[in-house]
Amino acid sequence: MSETWWRGAAIYQVYLRSFADGNGDGIGDLAGLRARLPYLSDLGVGAIWLNPWYPSPMADGGYDVADYRDIEPSFGTLAEAEEFIAEAHALGIKTITDIVPNHGSDQQKWFLQALEAGPGSAERERFHFRAGRGENGELPPNDWKSIFGGPAWTRIADGEWYLHLFAPEQPDFNWDNPEVVEEFHDVLRFWFDRGVDGIRIDSAALLVKDMDSLGGEEAYTDLDGVHEIYRGWRRVAEEYDDRILIGEVWLPDQERFAQYLRPDEMHTAFNFDFLACSWDAAALRDSIDLTLATHIPLGAPPTWVLSNHDVTRPVTKYGRADTSFSHADRKHGMPSDPVLGERRARAAALLAMALPGGLYVYQGEELGLPEVEDIADELRQDPIWIRSGRTDHGRDGCRVPLPWSGDEPPFGFGAGPTWLPQPLEWKALTAEAQAANPTSMFTLYRAGLHLRRELLGDxxxxxxxxxxxxxxxxxxxxxxxxxxxxxxxxxxxxxxxxxxxxxxxxxxxxxxxxxxxxxxx
CATH class of the missing domain: 2.60.40.1180 (Golgi alpha-mannosidase II)
Structure with missing residues (x-):
């Protein structure tokens, strides 16, 4: 691939827990992924983006990272990760890993040291520890709310509170602290040294906080100071050949969004405006025009995304009366016409593939998997489910393990029961069944991605x-x-x-x- 491979690449997102299980424990792993590399090569993708694969207590599906320089044992070993990167490269497939800079795990070494060190310590300055309000500090430092629901503060035994914009198991780092800045520069170099081609930056707009603000999201979303952080990351990336930074930036203001794409910051960022758009010609054209107008003057390629591990799967979304998407209302349980949804999802796939720039395909999208909305409550694992008071069913429905072959679960995923249950009706949607069907969703994606490589892209x-x-x-x-x-x-x-x-x-x-x-x- 050329030095600008990322400008027009088709990038396949692997949610490792749910891709393929190599050791039979019901959880996807590196052995399963490596065994399925020929499938991805045949599909026609140019790169693989993996969700966090680091050691983690899995309070939030791996986005609570305990060690940024190792591999989660249930996924495999660091040596296996290096072998995977080399094997993918041999097939002409790049590797993109996920870095989570806003927060770590409450089991991470730094946070455990902070708990032990006590108030006012240098260890606590790596996070946001504060005294509480009220006569005895019994109230949180402010009224900020967690993105997952509930308060954004948790009190510890010595009376101080710490900030977590997500789950309590995910304490936020203090990016005003030079130690935090240098730590993540070193993490980037660690993975670039191992052959990783790109970094996807989770929750990229949230790192800088205005701790004096009493407001809502504006107190920690898209503050100007975040751009100096990414200028530093860009300098690290440019120490290496052909390495890229990709931002997860959810912002309604496209002008603010564009600032992350300046030549000395990120190479590209996810286009969520297109993903969230309803199935309407005028709305989609407006979204496409706005995206091109935002990116082209900066020399940054757009990206086109129909789904990922956080959003409703397209065949379900497009089968509803309301075809838009919003995190605030996932429309769980809203009736969806599966025939209409599949027809529209197939058309949407060819639209997204034909647009100029990069393309992201979330695993299972090429199989036309629907959102699984009937997972038993006791089996749900997304922290959003509990923290919302069991009112938001969360993201488990798009994270169910893939069906590969056979007529009953686990459909070739592995040897035993899967960590989230697969629907029985998925036997018609397995990769094996679809590969032999000239009109299947898989056949359409494979044909489209191969033509795209030849005729489309940037x-x-x-x-x-x-x-x-x-x-x-x-x-x-x-x-x-x-x-x-x-x-x-x-x-x-x-x-x-x-x-x-x-x-x-x-x-x-x-x-x-x-x-x-x-x-x-």
């Missing part, structure tokens, strides 16, 4: 005239993508041949909720 687009409810654009290669989001069939533009369609065409008409790639002169 660049620009030119919008074409189209009737209401239809999106049509041309790419530099001459490929034309047409997506019909309207109610009636739409006429296709002049073309030499059909390269790929998300569903059957009706002569020279494109049916509703269908996308097509055309070869033109």
């Amino acid at each position: 660049g620009t687009l030119t919008w074409l005239d189209a009737q209401d409810g239809v999106l049509a654009f041309r790419r530099e290669s001459g490929l034309v993508c047409v997506v019909n989001l309207g109610q009636e069939p739409a006429s296709l533009p002049e073309h030499e041949s059909v390269l790929l369609a998300s569903g059957p065409l009706e002569g020279n008409l494109l049916p509703s909720d269908t996308a097509v790639w055309l070869r033109t002169a």
Whole structure:
């Protein structure tokens, strides 16, 4: 791959616990991933992004990191991770790892030292420890709320409180402390030295806090000081050849978002505006135009994302009456038409693949897996479920282990019961069953990703005239993508041949909720 591989790459997200189990304990691991590398190569991806694979008590699915320089034992060993990176490279596949800089685990060495050292110590200055309010310090330092629900402060035995924007098991680091800054520079170098090609930065906009603010999210979201942190990270990345930084930046203000993409900060960032957009031609075109207008002047490639480990799976989302997505309301239990949802998800996949820039595919998206919404309450593991008072069912439904083969669970995932239960009806959605089906979601993704590598990727687009409810654009290669989001069939533009369609065409008409790639002169 070229030095700018990341500008147009198709990147496959691996949620390791749920990808493939190599040792039969019901939990995905590096052995399972390494065994499935030929599957990913055949699918046509250029890079793999792994969610945190570090030692962790798993209070939040591994985003509570106990040691940033090792591998979670249930996943394997550091030596296995290095072997995986080398094996992926041999197949032409890059590796992107997840770094969690906002918070660590309450079992991390630094935090245990802070608890032991006591108030006013240098060890506690690595975090946000404060005295409480009230006559005896019985009230938290302020009224900030956790993103997962409940208060953002927990009191310890000596009376002080510590800040955690997420779960209590995830204490926030104090990024005003130079020790924290240097620690993460060293962590970046540790993984770059082992051949990692990119770093995905979790909760990237949250690191800097205004501790004097009594406000809500504005007290810790997207404060100006965060940009100096990432300028430092960029300098570390540039000590190496061809290494990149990717931000998880959820911001409604695209101008503020663009600041993270300046030439001396991140190389690229996730495009959540597109992911959250409803299935509506005008809304999607506005989102695409806004994204291009934000990125192109900065020389940064856009990214296109339909799903990830935190959001409702597309075939369920697109089958609902309300096709938008919001963390505030996951619409759990809202009726979803599976046939309509799959048809739209197939069309959305070809739309996302055809757009200029990078593409992210979340594991199972290529199989058309639905959101699993009937997990028994006692089996739910997402901390959002408990901290919301059991009102928000959380993210477990998109994290159910993948079905690989066979007619009953664990569907080739491993030897034993999976850590979250798989639905019986997934036997029709296994990778094995779909690979042999020329009209399956997997076959569509594989064909699309291989054509994308040849004809698409980085660049620009030119919008074409189209009737209401239809999106049509041309790419530099001459490929034309047409997506019909309207109610009636739409006429296709002049073309030499059909390269790929998300569903059957009706002569020279494109049916509703269908996308097509055309070869033109």
